[in-house]
Amino acid sequence: GAGVSQSPSNKVTEKGKDVELRCDPISGHTALYWYRQSLGQGLEFLIYFQGNSAPDKSGLPSDRFSAERTGGSVSTLTIQRTQQEDSAVYLCASSLVSSYEAFFGQGTRLTVV
Amino acid sequence: AQSVTQLGSHVSVSEGALVLLRCNYSSSVPPYLFWYVQYPNQGLQLLLKYTTGATLVKGINGFEAEFKKSETSFHLTKPSAHMSDAAEYFCAVSEEGGSEKLVFGKGTKLTVNP
Numbered sequence: 001g002a003g004v005s006q007s008p009s010n011k012v013t014e015k016g017k018d019v020e021l022r023c024d025p026i027s028g029h030t031a032l033y034w035y036r037q038s039l040g041q042g043l044e045f046l047i048y049f050q051g052n053s054a055p056d057k058s059g060l061p062s063d064r065f066s067a068e069r070t071g072g073s074v075s076t077l078t079i080q081r082t083q084q085e086d087s088a089v090y091l092c093a094s095s096l097v098s099s100y101e102a103f104f105g106q107g108t109r110l111t112v113v
Numbered sequence: 114a115q116s117v118t119q120l121g122s123h124v125s126v127s128e129g130a131l132v133l134l135r136c137n138y139s140s141s142v143p144p145y146l147f148w149y150v151q152y153p154n155q156g157l158q159l160l161l162k163y164t165t166g167a168t169l170v171k172g173i174n175g176f177e178a179e180f181k182k183s184e185t186s187f188h189l190t191k192p193s194a195h196m197s198d199a200a201e202y203f204c205a206v207s208e209e210g211g212s213e214k215l216v217f218g219k220g221t222k223l224t225v226n227p
Binding site: 004033035040041042043045048056091093100101102103104105106107 | 122145147149154155156157158159162164203205207214215216217218219220
């Protein structure tokens with residue numbers, strides 16, 4: 001597809017379970033971002049990948065959160081031992097180097113019950 | 114670290130009225146500035162951006178924003194609101210040093226009344 005694709009679009013999980021969220025960036029985009037959007041909280045930066053550089057993980061809220069990007073393309077955000085406060089919309093975006101225009105996917109709505 | 118403040122989490126205007134959404138940033142160096150729009154149940158879409166050059170930036174759907182360094186502001190305006198402008202608007206700033214990591218404000222939800 002032409003845009004950033006995220007899957008699943010919705011995920012309901014039980015507290016304590018692990019979840020994996022997937023992001024397929026636009027082909028050729030070397031930068032990839034994960035953000036978390038909670039009601040009234042705006043977009044919270046989680047992690048940023050740029051090419052082969054070490055990712056900027058400074059926004060990950062706890063060691064239960066991790067992300068990887070395989071082959072410079074697809075990225076997976078993993079949340080271990082989910083908690084109710086993890087419930088949010090997780091947004092992925094990608095961009096070309098130095099374009100400063102991030103293209104966002106439609107997000108994964110995670111609900112922890 | 115950079116930060117962005119959007120004044121007013123909710124703004125309501127009448128159709129045809131001026132839209133003004135406020136954004137202030139903190140930075141010790143000239144930043145790159147952005148406005149994104151999010152329609153209900155959709156991802157974010159870039160409205161406009163300021164990197165260098167002209168401080169008045171025009172974007173899509175008739176929106177524009179002006180970078181005012183002295184006021185550390187980047188307010189978004191549109192002369193005449195349309196019902197289809199109802200959405201949430203986010204101001205964002207790039208990190209110091211030119212990193213592409215974007216720091217977002219908390220958003221302003223725009224309601225347009227008929």
